[in-house]
Amino acid sequence: MEALLSDDIRDTLNDVLITLPAPLESVDLTLARVRQAFSVLPAELLSRIASFGRHVSSPGALCLRNLPIDPRLPPTPVDGERSPLKETFISESVLLGLTEIIGTPVAFRTEKGGRLIHDVVPVPSGATTQTNQSSTVFLTFHNDLVFDESSRYDWANPDFVILVCVRQDPGRIARTYYADARHLLGELPPSIVATLREPLFRLNAPGGYVRNFADDAEVLSEPLAVVTGPSQSPEIRLAANGVRGITPEADRALIDLAEACRSVSHEFQLAPGDALLINNRKGVHARSPFPARHDGTDRWLQRTYVRREMWTIRRRASAGSPWVH
Numbered sequence: 001m002e003a004l005l006s007d008d009i010r011d012t013l014n015d016v017l018i019t020l021p022a023p024l025e026s027v028d029l030t031l032a033r034v035r036q037a038f039s040v041l042p043a044e045l046l047s048r049i050a051s052f053g054r055h056v057s058s059p060g061a062l063c064l065r066n067l068p069i070d071p072r073l074p075p076t077p078v079d080g081e082r083s084p085l086k087e088t089f090i091s092e093s094v095l096l097g098l099t100e101i102i103g104t105p106v107a108f109r110t111e112k113g114g115r116l117i118h119d120v121v122p123v124p125s126g127a128t129t130q131t132n133q134s135s136t137v138f139l140t141f142h143n144d145l146v147f148d149e150s151s152r153y154d155w156a157n158p159d160f161v162i163l164v165c166v167r168q169d170p171g172r173i174a175r176t177y178y179a180d181a182r183h184l185l186g187e188l189p190p191s192i193v194a195t196l197r198e199p200l201f202r203l204n205a206p207g208g209y210v211r212n213f214a215d216d217a218e219v220l221s222e223p224l225a226v227v228t229g230p231s232q233s234p235e236i237r238l239a240a241n242g243v244r245g246i247t248p249e250a251d252r253a254l255i256d257l258a259e260a261c262r263s264v265s266h267e268f269q270l271a272p273g274d275a276l277l278i279n280n281r282k283g284v285h286a287r288s289p290f291p292a293r294h295d296g297t298d299r300w301l302q303r304t305y306v307r308r309e310m311w312t313i314r315r316r317a318s319a320g321s322p323w324v325h
């Protein structure tokens, strides 16, 4: 599903966003300011974005195009960290404005150092990993998961992932894919779906967690079903960093599922001014390989993790910040 802003609406929103101070001096105040700024959007568009986040029946991905962009950009950071050279904050404001419409941003200690705004760029040391730092490999279909001591990584994780394209890769090769679980269940034979609904799968913890906190050793979840819930509104969970089937049938089902993901997925090419809103429970997403130069010209996305509520993950809440879990 896509929505294209008119140039007039883009310029009106830009004129408000360009006046905002740098984000994150106070997150609550920043969110209030971007909420005010986004009120210049037509009610029909605001309603469409809100409905995407609200309804069980909504599509799993929404691409918004022709959003405001920063007038000047520094080089793409090469280390996955925030660029201290970015002088304007249009992309951050767009990201937080969209986040505010569908939920609340959430940060995790184990992901991007607990920052609310993630810079997603190719990093040399991560080029071939199954993480957001990769470039030369197909980043397999997955949900964004979060390590949790409960051994369920699909519990505290975000309900939504929002991506804003700051800079496209120079060759315009990179593609992002989304496979909706409703379409997957329609594609797969009933016997495979039945296997996916059994607790026969163990998910590896996210690559960033395994690398930084577990000496690169596998940290597997408890056995769980990849698919749960009603067939008209299923939830799906897959780890980019590896899924282990407990039986040969489970491994076979994973192979069939991967094929089905490729055949039912929608493809998105993100350019500056584009945002992709991803429901992280209704479907799985992936990214094509793309060339990375690590010279400041590379692809640069910014990302938030979004939850509809925080109460159920309150035991993870950090004493230092209400945003970090």
Ligand SMILES: [Fe+2]
Pocket: 142, 143, 144, 285
């Ligand atoms: Fe992801």
